[in-house]
Each structure stands twice: as C-alpha cells, then as structure tokens.
Amino acid sequence: MNNGFFNMPSDLQHSYLGLIGLHLQEALLPVAIGLLLSLPIAQLCVRFKWLYPPVLWATTVLYAIPSLAFFVVLIDYTGQTKTTVVIPLSLYSLVVLVPAIVDGVRSVSPETHAAAVAMGIGPVRRYLQVELPIAVPAIFAGLRVATVSSISLVSVGALIGNQGALGNLLQDAMTFHRPIYAVSSVVTTAVLAILADTALVLVRVALTPWLPKSGRRALRGRDRANGDAGADRGAGKGPATGEPLDGGTTDVRPTAGSTL
Amino acid sequence: MIGALISIEAVSKRYPDGTVAVDGLSLEVPDRSITVLVGPSGCGKTTTLRMINRMIELTGGRILIDGEDIQHKPVNALRRSMGYVIQNAGLFQHRTIADNIGTVPRMLGWSKAKARERSMELMERVGLDTSMAKRYPYQLSGGQQQRVGVARALAADPPVLLMDEPFSAVDPVVRRGLQEELLRIQEELGKTIVFVTHDIDEAIRVGDMIAVLRTGGRLAQYAPPDQLLSTPADAAVEDFLGADRGIRGLSFFGTDALTVDPGGIVASDATAQQVSSRATEGLGHLLVVGVDGRPLGWADAARLRESGAAAAGPKGGPAQLLPHGQAFRHGEDSLRVALDCAVLSPTGWAVAVDGEGRAVGVVSQEQIAAAIRAAHSQRGTAPVDVGAAR
Numbered sequence: 114m115n116n117g118f119f120n121m122p123s124d125l126q127h128s129y130l131g132l133i134g135l136h137l138q139e140a141l142l143p144v145a146i147g148l149l150l151s152l153p154i155a156q157l158c159v160r161f162k163w164l165y166p167p168v169l170w171a172t173t174v175l176y177a178i179p180s181l182a183f184f185v186v187l188i189d190y191t192g193q194t195k196t197t198v199v200i201p202l203s204l205y206s207l208v209v210l211v212p213a214i215v216d217g218v219r220s221v222s223p224e225t226h227a228a229a230v231a232m233g234i235g236p237v238r239r240y241l242q243v244e245l246p247i248a249v250p251a252i253f254a255g256l257r258v259a260t261v262s263s264i265s266l267v268s269v270g271a272l273i274g275n276q277g278a279l280g281n282l283l284q285d286a287m288t289f290h291r292p293i294y295a296v297s298s299v300v301t302t303a304v305l306a307i308l309a310d311t312a313l314v315l316v317r318v319a320l321t322p323w324l325p326k327s328g329r330r331a332l333r334g335r336d337r338a339n340g341d342a343g344a345d346r347g348a349g350k351g352p353a354t355g356e357p358l359d360g361g362t363t364d365v366r367p368t369a370g371s372t373l
Numbered sequence: 374m375i376g377a378l379i380s381i382e383a384v385s386k387r388y389p390d391g392t393v394a395v396d397g398l399s400l401e402v403p404d405r406s407i408t409v410l411v412g413p414s415g416c417g418k419t420t421t422l423r424m425i426n427r428m429i430e431l432t433g434g435r436i437l438i439d440g441e442d443i444q445h446k447p448v449n450a451l452r453r454s455m456g457y458v459i460q461n462a463g464l465f466q467h468r469t470i471a472d473n474i475g476t477v478p479r480m481l482g483w484s485k486a487k488a489r490e491r492s493m494e495l496m497e498r499v500g501l502d503t504s505m506a507k508r509y510p511y512q513l514s515g516g517q518q519q520r521v522g523v524a525r526a527l528a529a530d531p532p533v534l535l536m537d538e539p540f541s542a543v544d545p546v547v548r549r550g551l552q553e554e555l556l557r558i559q560e561e562l563g564k565t566i567v568f569v570t571h572d573i574d575e576a577i578r579v580g581d582m583i584a585v586l587r588t589g590g591r592l593a594q595y596a597p598p599d600q601l602l603s604t605p606a607d608a609a610v611e612d613f614l615g616a617d618r619g620i621r622g623l624s625f626f627g628t629d630a631l632t633v634d635p636g637g638i639v640a641s642d643a644t645a646q647q648v649s650s651r652a653t654e655g656l657g658h659l660l661v662v663g664v665d666g667r668p669l670g671w672a673d674a675a676r677l678r679e680s681g682a683a684a685a686g687p688k689g690g691p692a693q694l695l696p697h698g699q700a701f702r703h704g705e706d707s708l709r710v711a712l713d714c715a716v717l718s719p720t721g722w723a724v725a726v727d728g729e730g731r732a733v734g735v736v737s738q739e740q741i742a743a744a745i746r747a748a749h750s751q752r753g754t755a756p757v758d759v760g761a762a763r
C-alpha cells in the first residue's frame with residue numbers, strides 16, 4: 114500500500130513502525146508506573162481501611178482533570194517531551210489500578226487469611242506469597258482496562274506537538290486533507306489495544322493455573338471461597354465480561370471514558 | 374509426656390469495643406487427648422481457641438504450654454508448633470495440594486524434596502489419593518479440601534492441633550467420615566487436640582473431655598462425655614444436651630456384661646423334633662440361621678415345632694420369615710446399639726452376632742433395660758472404657 118496508510122507524513126519524523134514504538138512507549142510506561150505506585154497505595158488502603166475512601170476520591174479527581182490542564186502546568190517544567198504525556202497518563206491509571214488491587218487483596222477469604230496467620234506466616238511473606246498471588250486475576254483485570262485506555266489516551270499528546278504518536282496522524286489528516294491518515298491512526302491504535310489486551314490475558318492465564326477453567330465454575334468457586342467478598346465486587350462496578358480467554362473471573366471494569 | 378499440656382488459667386478476653394468474649398476461663402487440657410469446646414454460637418469458643426496460638430491476645434490470666442507461658446515465646450514459632458484447622462479449610466487456592474500441605478515445612482527450611490515426601494505421606498494418612506498432589510483446591514470436594522486442611526496442619530508434626538468447627542461446612546455423611554478419620558489419626562499420632570464445635574453430638578463423638586461454655590465465655594461444665602450425659606451440672610447444660618441424653622449416654626456402656634440367650638436360635642435345616650427342644654421364655658419366635666450361622670429371619674415358634682425349620686427356611690420360602698433387622702456385635706457394640714436393635718426388631722428382641730456375623734443369641738428389651746440399670750448402679754465403682762464404646 115502506497116496510499117498513506119503506512120507512509121507517514123514527514124512532519125512526524127517517524128516511520129510507521131517508529132510511531133507504533135513511540136505510541137507503545139507512551140502508553141505502557143504510564144501503566145507500569147501506575148502499577149508501581151498502586152501496589153503500595155493499595156496495600157496501605159487495605160491496612161488502614163479509613164484511607165481507602167479518600168484515596169479513591171483523589172484518584173477519581175485526578176482522572177477528572179483534563180489532560181490539557183496537566184500539559185499547561187507541566188510544560189513549564191518538562192517541556193514538549195514524552196514525560197509531559199507520561200505523567201498524566203500514569204495518574205489516570207491509578208483510578209483503575211488502585212481499586213483493582215485493593216479488591217484483589219480483599220478477595221482473599223477470611224479463612225485463607227486466618228490459616229496463613231495461624232501458620233506463622235508474617236505480614237510481608239503473607240503479602241508476597243498469599244495475598245498478591247491471589248489478587249493476580251483482579252490486578253490483571255485492572256491492568257487490561259488501564260492499558261487499553263492508556264493506548265487510546267496517548268493521542269492527546271498531539272496537543273503539545275509531536276508527542277501524540279499515532280494521534281498526530283489525526284491532526285495531519287486534517288492539515289493535509291488525507292483521511293487515510295485518520296483511518297491508519299484509528300485502525301492501528303485499535304489493533305495495538307487488542308494485541309496488548311490479548312498479551313495481558315495470556316500472561317494472566319500463565320500466572321494462574323489455579324483458576325477454574327470454566328467461567329461458571331469459577332464464579333461458583335469464588336462464591337464458596339470468598340463469602341460475600343465476591344458480591345461486594347459485583348456491586349457498583351461494571352458487569353464482568355465473559356471472554357473466551359479470560360476465566361470470567363474478577364473483571365474489574367470501571368467505566369473508563371476518554372478524558373480528551 | 375503425661376499430664377496437662379495446655380493450662381488455661383483464669384483467662385479473659387475483653388475486645389476493644391467492650392465485649393467480654395471470655396471471662397475467667399480455667400481449663401486443664403490433657404496431653405494426647407481430644408478436648409472439645411462446645412457451646413452456643415457467640416459463647417467465645419473461637420476466641421478461646423485463638424488465644425492459645427495468640428491470633429487473639431488475651432486480656433487477663435495466662436496460658437501455659439508444657440508449663441511455659443505462651444507470652445514468652447516468639448509468636449510465629451508458637452504458631453508453627455500448633456496445627457490449625459478451620460471451617461472451609463482455608464486452603465491457599467493458588468497452590469497445589471502438595472504445596473499447601475508443605476507450607477509450614479518449607480518455612481521451617483525443609484528441602485523441596487523432603488517437604489514433598491512429607492506431603493505425600495500425609496495425604497495417605499488423611500485418606501487422600503496421592504494422585505491429587507498436583508491438583509488445585511478448586512478441583513477438590515469440600516470434604517477432600519478439609520482433609521487437606523488437616524494434613525496441612527499436621528505437616529510439621531506439631532504437638533498441638535487446634536480445630537475450629539472443622540467439619541461444620543460439610544454434609545452429615547462426609548462429616549461422619551471425617552470424624553472417624555480424625556479419631557483414627559489421633560489413635561496413631563496422639564496429639565493434644567482442642568476441638569471447637571457447636572454440635573453437641575459431634576462433641577460427644579470425638580471428645581475425650583468436653584468443656585461446655587455458656588454465653589459470655591464462662592465454663593458451665595468440664596467432664597468426659599459419659600459423665601456429661603449422665604450428670605449435667607445444671608439445667609442449662611441439660612437443656613443443651615438435648616432430650617435424649619439418656620439414650621445417647623448408653624453409647625458409653627459395653628455389651629460384654631449383657632447375657633444373650635442362644636436357645637432362641639435354630640438352624641435352617643432343623644427337624645420338628647430338634648426345634649421342639651428350643652425355646653426361649655417370653656419369645657413366640659425363633660431366629661432361623663443359615664448353614665454359615667448368619668441370621669436369616671424370625672419364624673413363628675409354634676409353627677416350627679409342628680413342621681421343622683426347613684419349612685420356614687429358604688426352601689419353604691423366605692416369605693414366612695420376619696426380617697431379623699439390624700444385629701449388634703456382642704461385646705463390641707454399645708448398649709445403645711443393642712437397645713436400638715431391639716426397638717427396631719419386629720419381635721422386640723435384638724439379635725447378637727459375633728465378629729463374623731454369626732448369631733450367638735437373642736436378648737429382649739427388658740433384659741437390655743436390666744443391663745442398663747445394672748451398668749448405671751455400677752457407675753463410679755468401675756471406670757468406663759470410653760475408647761471401646763466408640
């Protein structure tokens with residue numbers, strides 16, 4: 114194809130693959146940073162219950178701040194760089210990741226928790242060897258949402274020049290009256306999102322051989338194992354989506370909208 | 374070692390919200406035996422149990438293990454010296470069965486191979502097929518998970534086992550099996566077991582000693598099960614024991630002293646003449662037995678004396694025999710089983726058999742009642758063999 118789908122306008126200073134690379138960097142780095150921030154924050158929220166509501170509130174407020182507002186403030190310090198895009202995207206990911214991890218850690222049944230304490234497993238070991246592994250399905254459910262939304266949000270980088278990666282193609286489509294650029298941008302972004310999501314599901318499956326294979330049995334197993342923790346999760350959050358690769362468990366899907 | 378292993382001395386627990394869950398509880402838990410804490414929901418059983426491994430810190434009194442105050446031991450080491458089994462097992466869902474069982478051994482620094490070997494050994498001990506070693510908890514039934522829970526608690530061979538309503542969440546048939554398995558394991562291992570339940574029948578079945586608690590964590594009575602059933606301390610305990618405690622107490626009396634009458638038995642090929650010499654006072658029937666000595670059923674005595682047993686036996690058609698129903702093993706089963714057999718028998722007489730199932734005699738409800746009275750009047754002079762009555 115020589116019609117512009119793969120041939121990038123020269124003002125972007127990137128090849129098609131180069132744009133993809135930049136896009137993935139700007140999308141995935143924030144999720145990684147978000148995860149690193151969320152783990153200790155979530156742990157604190159589990160430890161000190163009173164902390165959770167204000168933390169949730171704070172992440173929601175951050176999520177509500179338009180990225181443009183962030184850019185206006187950040188651009189004085191970090192300039193028209195990747196960093197200026199990565200910082201708000203990292204903060205946005207918290208709104209999904211913190212509750213996902215908190216729910217995941219809380220999904221450890223009281224019996225399992227009691228058994229671990231009774232076996233003389235100290236708090237650190239308990240967190241690393243019991244709570245975190247059991248939270249993996251919930252954490253990955255959160256990671257999937259955060260990743261997909263981050264991939265779509267990168268485009269806002271176009272607001273500060275050449276930092277929108279595939280998003281800049283949308284601008285160029287208008288500037289150069291080449292709708293094909295817009296098609297290329299949207300289709301490529303969508304494909305990236307689907308691929309990243311699939312990759313996460315595959316990693317999750319590899320990490321959790323202990324999950325029941327079929328979704329139905331998974332739900333029943335969770336009900337038995339977790340008492341009302343499962344019911345808690347169902348309320349107030351989006352419905353779990355049953356996908357073939359995912360066990361149908363612990364899908365934490367807050368309605369993630371674009372804050373463009 | 375002999376003597377008290379766990380001494381609970383005037384222990385109290387007041388929760389931060391002011392709830393007094395346990396109030397001045399004193400108990401000597403004997404070594405190598407099963408002590409049951411029983412009482413209504415909320416009476417402080419779990420709290421008491423968890424104070425022993427310091428999952429809950431006591432607020433008054435002290436607990437000694439082998440004479441040593443538990444407050445003076447490092448808490449995680451203390452906990453690892455006690456197995457803990459709970460309702461719903463609380464298995465680590467992300468670990469295989471073998472890894473679940475091997476958790477404490479691995480923490481104690483055992484090699485992977487040694488821990489694995491130990492897991493296999495324990496799976497066999499608790500009646501699990503070792504082919505399940507690589508499975509995950511979700512692939513097991515509730516009863517199997519509970520067995521894994523017991524195996525996991527036993528893994529590092531702790532001297533003490535704490536069990537909090539371990540079998541409450543499984544159905545009655547499975548529960549019965551688990552209780553028997555526990556008694557068998559205990560016979561082999563001789564742990565000091567503190568067992569919590571709200572089910573008085575379970576308490577009587579598994580307990581060597583039973584502590585009945587009342588709301589507020591006060592001790593109502595502490596006694597062996599037979600004594601508890603025969604002499605409840607007060608009306609509240611009596612009420613808790615239920616209406617048929619007299620009958621249930623018979624589980625603790627053996628049938629060795631019960632005289633059974635072999636005169637009520639005839640062979641299925643006996644002639645009329647042979648039958649006429651057989652008779653049991655007060656019994657209008659005779660028990661017909663096959664060539665192997667096993668009971669076939671009851672036949673009308675007068676008819677047998679006319680025509681011989683053959684007519685009533687298999688050749689004459691089993692329709693003429695009344696079913697003999699359940700038989701009790703003479704000298705092995707308890708008076709409770711014997712009485713039950715007599716109550717269920719169409720003739721009102723119970724059939725006694727030997728270990729091979731051969732009929733050795735018959736006994737009436739009245740004779741069993743007399744044996745019960747004799748056993749009761751003997752109580753206190755002769756020690757009751759609790760183990761044999763189970």
Ligand SMILES: Nc1ncnc2c1ncn2[C@@H]1O[C@H](COP(=O)(O)OP(=O)(O)O)[C@@H](O)[C@H]1O
Pocket residue numbers: 388389390392393394413414415416417418419420421
């Ligand atoms: N953490 C706690 N804080 C306050 N009260 C508690 C706590 N845990 C238990 N209790 C209260 O202590 C009493 C005894 O509880 P528990 O030992 O669990 O009873 P059981 O195991 O016999 O059902 C109950 O009244 C219960 O409500």
Ligand SMILES: [Mg+2]
Pocket residue numbers: 418419420
């Ligand atoms: Mg309890």
